Amino acid sequence: MSDERVVTVLVAVRAPDEEAAAVTVLGAQPRVTVTRRCAELTELLASAEAGAGTAAVVSGDLPGLDREAVARMRAAGLRVVAVEDAATPAARLAALGCDVVVAAGDAENLVAAVRGAPPEVVEPSVAVPDAGGRRGTVVAVWGPPGSPGRTTTAIELAAALAGVGAAPARRGGLLRRSRGTRPSGSVRPPGADTVVLADADTYASSVTSRLGLLDDAPGLAAAARAASRGALDVVALAHHSPVVLPGVRVLTGITRASRWPELPAASLDVVFERCRELATWTVVDCGPILETDELITYDTRAPQRNGATLSALQAADVVVVVGGADPVGVQRLVRGLEDLRDAGVPGVAARVVVVNRVRDAVVGRRAGSQVRDALARYAGVDDVHLVPDDPAGLDAALLAGRVLAECAPASPARAAFQDLAERVRELVPALT
Incomplete structure (x- = not known):
């Protein structure tokens, strides 16, 4: 008993009766100490x-309690025990x-949960429902600053993985489409x-x-x-990602750019896992910067601008690194x-x-070999x-707001992106 670890507990339970009960139950346990009763999340x-x-005991209805707050507590080494209430079901707290999630008034399970070992992994894990043993694949498209065609590569790769083809091009004005509409001519x-x-x-973006x-x-x-x-x-997730090409949700x-705090890494970890359940492939267009020692890291509560890119790379099964074919x-x-x-x-x-953009004019003869x-x-x-x-094909696609399969099916760049999709498929044999 003398070797047993002393558990120090922070209690932030909103209802006064439940808070008093939790403090009384935990304070009566040997080698368990309630160090602070917190009135609010801050x-x-x-x-x-x-x-x-x-360890921290929190109520489900604590104002401001979200995934980022839980991630911060776990990063500080705390075991987070949530007390279920009528307004916040256990599934939501687990998400x-x-x-651990315990029912209100369940003193025995509360004590057992608080005494549990601290989490070995700092970042919160994501629970993924069983989908028959098959999960989608995440492909992150990244390149250093100044890399040409990161977004084009991501879009064309997504279209190729979805098998988007092309019918004879329509003549006349340009086609513009809103979210969720199926473009004519795509098969x-x-x-x-x-x-x-x-x-x-x-x-x-x-x-x-x-x-x-x-x-x-x-x-x-929004996701x-x-x-x-x-x-x-x-x-x-399906509601927030409408179909804009046959088989492709966006x-x-x-x-x-100033809205980057809306994409915290702790939340995107969940988004990418849900994408695995929604689709066979998830293609993520990433930002170019990878630094983790940003100027704001002195404040551990500040969001990280590069967290979205790092989250995508963390989740990726395949990383496509894009660069330009010039010196x-x-x-x-x-x-x-x-x-x-x-x-x-x-x-x-x-x-x-x-x-991208392999050409002799800027590299010399046999540009690909060089x-x-x-x-x-x-x-x-x-x-x-x-x-x-392929400036003609890519300019036409950019002008029309389409993929190469829709407006330039014979483009050599499109053929290269189709080969890239096959290469990616070969790297994930479980899905072929």
Whole structure:
């Protein structure tokens, strides 16, 4: 008994009767000490980050309690025990990342939950319902600052994975479409995979503009807010990600760069897991910056602008690294690959290096071979996927707000993106 760990508890229960009961029950236990009774969430978080406790007992109706708050308590080393109430069911509390949920008045289970070992993983885990053993695959499309075509690569890869084809092009004016409309002229084979395309770029999101969407409400931010409240399920995610191409849903990005705090990493972790349940593939267009030592990190309560990109890379099964086929672009790509290795993100299952806009005019004769040789020599990359420069096809797609399969089916760039999709499929044999 003398070797048993002393448990120090922070109590933030809103109802006075329930708070008094919890304090009385816990205070009567050996080697359990209630160090502070917190009146609000701010006081609870400050006490947690000051190291005043090893466990926290919170009520489900505590104002401001969300996934980010629970993540902060867990990051401070606390075991979070939530007390269920009529307004907040146990499933919602579990979705917030709480370690244990107990019923109000259940003193025995409350004591057992508080005495439990602290969580081994700092970040809250995400519970994923059983989908018959099959889960979707997350593909993160990332590139260093200045990389041309990150968004185009993400869009074309999503269309290729979904099997979007093309019918004869319509003559006449340009087609603009709103969210949720099926564009005429697009076809896909029966039984093709479904794809969620998520715009997680917190610096210059552009999927909405690139696809010519009239409704630019940030679907990814809305899904993140639902996840923060523990209310994001597959139905809610489908509502926030309308179909804009056959088989392709889009989670649109933030409309202004200043709205980046709406994409916290703790919530996006849940969003990407729900995407695995909704679609076979999730393609995430990431921002270019990977630094974790931002100027605001001195304040541990501040959100991190690069958290969205790091969350996507953390969740990814495959990372597609995009660079440009010119001397400056190759140099940035080599440095970017080093930054990716040093970013602190766990090793992903696979990585594909893509070099866009390959052309002799800027590199010299046999541009593809020169790019491959440079990356093999300076970055140790032997397998490079080259996308030829096709200004006519890509300009037509940008002008029309369509993918290449719709307006330039014979484009050599489209063929390269289709090959990229096949390469990605080969890296995930469980889904083939």
